[in-house]
Amino acid sequence: MSNLSGKVALVTGGSRGIGQGIALELAKSGASLAISYVAHQDQAEETINRIKEYKVDAIAIKADSSEVSQVEYLVNQVVQHYGGLDILVSNAGIEHFSSLDETRQQDFDRVFAVNTRGQFFVVQQAVKHMKRGGRIVCSSSMSASTPFARHAVYAASKAAVEVLVKNLAIELGPRGITINAIAPGGVGTDMAMENTREYLSSYPGMALEDIINLMIPAGRLGTPQDIAQFVAFLVSDEAEWITGQTMHIDGGVH
Template sequence: MTDAVHERGGVIFAQLMHTGRIGHPSLLPDGLIPVGPSAVAAKGQVFTPDPTGPDTLNLVEDGTTDAIAIQADVSDPEQTGRLVDQVVERYGKLDILVSNAGIEHFGRLDEITPEDFDRVFSVNTRGQLFAVQHAARHLPDGGRIVLTSSVSAKRAVFHHTLYAASKGAVNSMVLNLSPELGARGITINAIAPGGTVTDMANTHALSYKHPLLDVPLDVWEKMHGALGRLARPEESAAVTAFLASDDASYITGRVIEADGGFF
């Protein structure tokens, strides 16, 4: 892989959080947990969700990159628009959008409420759509957009309907926006991570198991995919970095499954 992302000018916008966490330029595929920048820092701007955290501050203070942190609620399109405008005002342009906000949900059919539906879809689906809309106003011809889907969109999991449906909508969004944006040479793709070693996985991993499968979590992790383990966050980040780079200039309208051969 080349350093094409960095050569674009390093203006990368993402990490819009409904949860009240900070949004900022990022190449991280999982918007819910802090991840160190070592995987793709050389290829672009990569930060933890905590803009005051040591990784972020070290990158800024040693001159490795130029970072700003802007808080926004991805469920509010007006806030998303203001966030994009502030990024453009600061850097003069916007080359790449990586949208990775998301919230998890598990619940039986008879438990799902209209409020649950609105909460999940307002972040996972509507939030990503309007991030694209606002970013597209500023992206140059040949820009890059990477959204975040999930392997859950194509896998049956008990009580996971809302989350999976919200990510399935993202897959359709990517496919159908590709010819419209392609007229300007802008590519739009999504990464669909599988199980990843994150705080979210620690919280919800047991919910992904079949209710009749009575095995320890570490055994399930070895059973769930060809590689027999969960992904490291930097492995998913590397896929995102590739899709945002010039190396991926002929890939668009696609969902790339980075799932370790999920069964």
């Protein structure tokens, strides 16, 4: 377990799912936490209570990642509360399925506004306050490299993030800040459960268990903790020489 005592971490979309798992894991390692959410305040408050069980400070801030002004507000609130920021986990994201014919401009723009633009600008705001040793982890997906029916827009919004981290690592390296992306496979969160039928449609006639056995050598879906434990390493001092990479945490999906 990494030692993050004395560090301040912001996890966007930290109220539920993978983000919640990451926030809890970083708290377990001793970091003070800020989480953001956009709609479900009750869920955010419940997560704050769970984080505080690790005897660290925790705040929740409502901020829509798709609005650059709200992203700026979010980071400023964190810095005002804690006096600095050491770790950013840019996790907030939305899923989207639609065919080429069905996709409207507003669908495309909404997905990219949250999943791509929101991640770029939260990085821009966060690094203003980071010292040497700063750590950034962004959210891609196995979908950036594994195609599914009706998934082009979401997949492209995540693939762009992998290119962003590769390029931004060049700017941030001299400042002693690392930036990486994680590309999770299927993790049993609200997002994944709400879209199971869409994923299944790429494999007509097959049951979920058979698809898991076919695609995932590890033989099961992931849990938020599977992702969180790896992120806790990526944001630790020990991961100083890892930057510009996308890490596939997916049970070996092929």
